Amino acid sequence: MLETSVRQVRVALAMVLGRRLNVRAVERLVADALLTLQEFGSLGDDVDELADGPFADPDERRDLQNRALQRTVRRLAKRSPFYRERLAGTDLDALTTETLTSIPVTRKADLIERPADFLCSSPYLVTQTTGTTGRPVQIWLSRYEMELWPALIALSVVLRGDIRPGDRMQINLSSRATAAVQEDVEVCRLVGASCHVVGQVPPEESVEHLLGQADGIRPTLLTGNPSYLARLVTAARSLGCRPDEFGLRSIYAGGEVMSRALTEALRDTFGAETVGDNFGMTELLPVGGRTCSRRHLHIDPNQGYTEVLDLDTGEPAGPGRLGELTVTPYYPYRECMPVLRYNTGDVVRTLDGEADCELAAVPAVSQILGKAGQIHRTADGVVTPRDIVEVLDGTPGLPFPLRHRAGVQGDGRLHVEVASRELSAAEVTKLLLAHDIDARVTVLPLDDEEAARRFPLRCDLLERTFTTRSHA
Numbered sequence: 001m002l003e004t005s006v007r008q009v010r011v012a013l014a015m016v017l018g019r020r021l022n023v024r025a026v027e028r029l030v031a032d033a034l035l036t037l038q039e040f041g042s043l044g045d046d047v048d049e050l051a052d053g054p055f056a057d058p059d060e061r062r063d064l065q066n067r068a069l070q071r072t073v074r075r076l077a078k079r080s081p082f083y084r085e086r087l088a089g090t091d092l093d094a095l096t097t098e099t100l101t102s103i104p105v106t107r108k109a110d111l112i113e114r115p116a117d118f119l120c121s122s123p124y125l126v127t128q129t130t131g132t133t134g135r136p137v138q139i140w141l142s143r144y145e146m147e148l149w150p151a152l153i154a155l156s157v158v159l160r161g162d163i164r165p166g167d168r169m170q171i172n173l174s175s176r177a178t179a180a181v182q183e184d185v186e187v188c189r190l191v192g193a194s195c196h197v198v199g200q201v202p203p204e205e206s207v208e209h210l211l212g213q214a215d216g217i218r219p220t221l222l223t224g225n226p227s228y229l230a231r232l233v234t235a236a237r238s239l240g241c242r243p244d245e246f247g248l249r250s251i252y253a254g255g256e257v258m259s260r261a262l263t264e265a266l267r268d269t270f271g272a273e274t275v276g277d278n279f280g281m282t283e284l285l286p287v288g289g290r291t292c293s294r295r296h297l298h299i300d301p302n303q304g305y306t307e308v309l310d311l312d313t314g315e316p317a318g319p320g321r322l323g324e325l326t327v328t329p330y331y332p333y334r335e336c337m338p339v340l341r342y343n344t345g346d347v348v349r350t351l352d353g354e355a356d357c358e359l360a361a362v363p364a365v366s367q368i369l370g371k372a373g374q375i376h377r378t379a380d381g382v383v384t385p386r387d388i389v390e391v392l393d394g395t396p397g398l399p400f401p402l403r404h405r406a407g408v409q410g411d412g413r414l415h416v417e418v419a420s421r422e423l424s425a426a427e428v429t430k431l432l433l434a435h436d437i438d439a440r441v442t443v444l445p446l447d448d449e450e451a452a453r454r455f456p457l458r459c460d461l462l463e464r465t466f467t468t469r470s471h472a
């Protein structure tokens with residue numbers, strides 16, 4: 001019964017893209033799924049297929065994509081002053097994934113310069129990006145979006161068993177990321193879980209909450225940016241916490257490059273079975289992606305169209321090439337301040353061949369390798385920010401989070417600056433060289449505060465509270 005109704009709604013979601021979705025119908029499905037779980041203890045077979053939706057079928061995908069793109073651009077041309085200009089002269093009814101490439105990409109600078117020209121419906125909530133570089137982008141969301149997205153997420157997480165009634169989620173995101181925080185809070189409400197919006201407070205305080213010291217309830221789920229989670233690892237270790245003191249089942253990270261070493265450290269330090277590295281970006285909501293066991297990034301094709309644009313040519317990247325992730329969320333999933341061909345500046349590598357993993361039905365690229373402006377083209381070849389972080393993160397003598405900077409110098413050689421009070425430049429050079437990264441290394445013996453000032457990360461956007469005086 002549940003399978004049938006979920007399948008019907010999924011197909012309806014994909015086909016009836018011409019108008020807004022019925023949020024209550026999706027919420028009812030979540031409730032039905034929870035009842036089924038309560039009664040039968042499981043949701044039956046092929047729930048993964050259900051959760052992946054009809055776009056997961058490659059034969060159906062192309063046709064659905066073209067139709068979804070056409071509906072999206074028609075609405076943009078009608079409602080968005082920015083896109084009315086940009087789409088003038090384009091045959092919107094004939095648009096396909098092939099001809100889409102003739103429309104220029106949209107960049108962050110466009111959103112910053114002309115925010116009002118992107119508005120297509122009444123705004124309800126503004127959310128702000130929390131990156132460490134450049135001016136933040138403000139994205140307006142409608143009430144419909146803020147109700148629909150959590151309902152869709154709740155349906156997926158219940159079908160997959162990721163969140164269960166009775167769970168407690170600790171949210172360590174910055175309070176300025178209002179959309180992400182609100183989404184998590186609503187998902188917990190729909191699933192019957194509880195949540196604690198802790199924010200990016202000093203890490204020792206978050207660790208106390210994870211231990212259940214505040215109200216005796218230990219969180220089972222934790223969400224935050226990788227650099228903040230890295231600070232939690234360091235804090236928990238210095239407080240001498242054991243993994244069995246925590247009640248965490250899953251940790252969800254996103255928004256920054258997360259290394260294998262940090263993934264393992266989170267698992268070991270907090271005893272969590274699952275450490276998920278999710279892709280999500282305010283500008284692209286509700287499109288998101290998950291990382292599989294083979295460390296691909298699988299981006300959900302149901303709610304948006306994803307392209308990888310070659311770093312050198314700007315054209316769709318061939319197999320095994322580096323390119324910038326460019327995404328178009330579909331109407332009616334995105335309605336208030338939608339973007340078309342939004343160039344994220346995040347670099348990935350296209351896969352050379354089919355993905356052979358548990359998420360193979362969902363299109364995949366490599367994990368995010370860094371920002372386009374930070375891809376290092378040395379005389380010896382390309383080095384990505386991820387290449388460096390994967391080598392250095394978790395090395396004894398380099399505390400989590402890794403504080404560093406890299407750049408190519410005039411002689412074509414990579415220069416890496418890193419904060420450490422224990423390692424020498426020769427030791428770091430050797431580590432990098434063992435992974436074929438030839439670099440001139442400078443080690444700066446900074447204390448934590450100086451290191452944070454010199455090499456800021458998202459975790460440094462700390463929200464102070466009075467109770468933190470005791471840690472000072």
Ligand SMILES: [Zn+2]
Pocket residue numbers: 292293294295296297298355356357358359360364
């Ligand atoms: Zn995969």
